[in-house]
Amino acid sequence: DAKTTQPPSMDCAEGRAANLPCNHSTISGNEYVYWYRQIHSQGPQYIIHGLKNNETNEMASLIITEDRKSSTLILPHATLRDTAVYYCIVSTHFGNEKLTFGTGTRLTIIP
Amino acid sequence: DAGVTQSPTHLIKTRGQQVTLRCSPISGHKSVSWYQQVLGQGPQFIFQYYEKEERGRGNFPDRFSARQFPNYSSELNVNALLLGDSALYLCASSYLMANYGYTFGSGTRLTVV
Numbered sequence: 001d002a003k004t005t006q007p008p009s010m011d012c013a014e015g016r017a018a019n020l021p022c023n024h025s026t027i028s029g030n031e032y033v034y035w036y037r038q039i040h041s042q043g044p045q046y047i048i049h050g051l052k053n054n055e056t057n058e059m060a061s062l063i064i065t066e067d068r069k070s071s072t073l074i075l076p077h078a079t080l081r082d083t084a085v086y087y088c089i090v091s092t093h094f095g096n097e098k099l100t101f102g103t104g105t106r107l108t109i110i111p
Numbered sequence: 112d113a114g115v116t117q118s119p120t121h122l123i124k125t126r127g128q129q130v131t132l133r134c135s136p137i138s139g140h141k142s143v144s145w146y147q148q149v150l151g152q153g154p155q156f157i158f159q160y161y162e163k164e165e166r167g168r169g170n171f172p173d174r175f176s177a178r179q180f181p182n183y184s185s186e187l188n189v190n191a192l193l194l195g196d197s198a199l200y201l202c203a204s205s206y207l208m209a210n211y212g213y214t215f216g217s218g219t220r221l222t223v224v
Contacts, residue, residue, distance in 0.1 A: 034212055043115075043201050043215030044154065087153060098144065098167050099203075099213065101153030 003027070004088045009106040018075040020105050022088030025069040030092055033064060034099070035073045037084040044087065044101075047073065083109045113137070115204050115216035123222045124192050132187040132219045136204030142166075143185040144213065145177055146201040154201055160185055189221075197223045 005023040012018040024033060032051050036044040048055055048062045050071070055062045061074040075082055087104040091097045116135045124130050136143050142161045146154035156169040160179035174190045183204075189196055199220050203213040 036212070041199075041217075043203075043217050044213075046212035046214065049212060085153075098156040098159060098169065099146075099154070100156070101146075103153055 003090045003100060004102055006086075006088055006102060006105045008103065009108070011108050011110055012075075012078045014080060014109050014111050015077055018078040018082065018107060018109070020073040020075075020086050020088075020107065021070065022073070023070045024088070024090050027068050027090050031090045032092070033062065033068075033071050034089045034091055035060070035062065036087045036089065036099075036101075037082075038087065038104070039081075039084045047086075078107075078109045080109050080111065083107060115202055115214050117200075117202050117216040117219050119219060120217070121220045121222075123224060126192055126194060126223055128192050129188065129190045130192060130221060132189075132200050132202075132221070134185045134187070134202030134204075134216060136183050136185070136202075137206075137214055140204035140206050140214070141183055142205045143179055143183065144203045144205075145185070145187045146203065146215075147171070148199040148201060148218070150198070157187070192223045194223050197221060 032049050034049040035047040038044045048060050050062045064071045085104040085106050087101050089099050118133045144159040145157040148154040157171050158177040159167040163179045177187045179185045199218040201218045203215045205213045
């Protein structure tokens with residue numbers, strides 16, 4: 001079973017910030033929060049990950065609550081190409097752990 | 112650098128047949144994982160291999176098998192195909208202890224008729 005809970009769908013206007021929430025109340029101390037997205041008919045694409053501090057890269061920002069029980073992925077200026085299914089996953093950091101995908105959030109960017 | 116490459120991209124098989132799917136990881140990546148994605152669902156873990164050894168197996172029947180070669184490429188075999196095996200099969204590679212997660216290929220779309 002997936003260890004995370006996400007809303008099934010969200011809409012966001014083009015050019016606005018898209019904020020995607022994720023609950024992971026049973027996260028362990030050695031588990032990271034990873035975000036992937038999957039554009040239609042392609043393989044999942046890694047976006048960002050974090051342990052307890054907020055993280056930012058060229059694609060997105062990740063905000064993790066102090067108790068680590070939830071997080072928010074922020075796409076600062078959403079474009080139509082950001083329309084995809086976004087998956088929030090918790091996993092240890094060793095590169096040899098399986099990823100347990102849930103059903104994700106289907107984000108639709110509206111022109 | 113080439114990403115994770117999978118072949119073939121599409122495949123149609125008949126029930127009861129056998130199929131072999133292939134994956135070439137990113138150069139330098141020693142870990143390869145396989146996932147099955149049925150339409151409308153998230154990917155489900157099938158196998159992980161590292162240094163040619165099986166390191167993990169998901170809840171799939173023995174009809175599913177895999178192996179990793181000395182060059183770190185991998186094959187996924189499925190015997191006695193069922194209609195329910197129709198799915199997108201994804202391969203992902205990673206460098207152990209990497210700081211950037213897994214890189215997925217575009218997948219092989221298998222249709223069983």
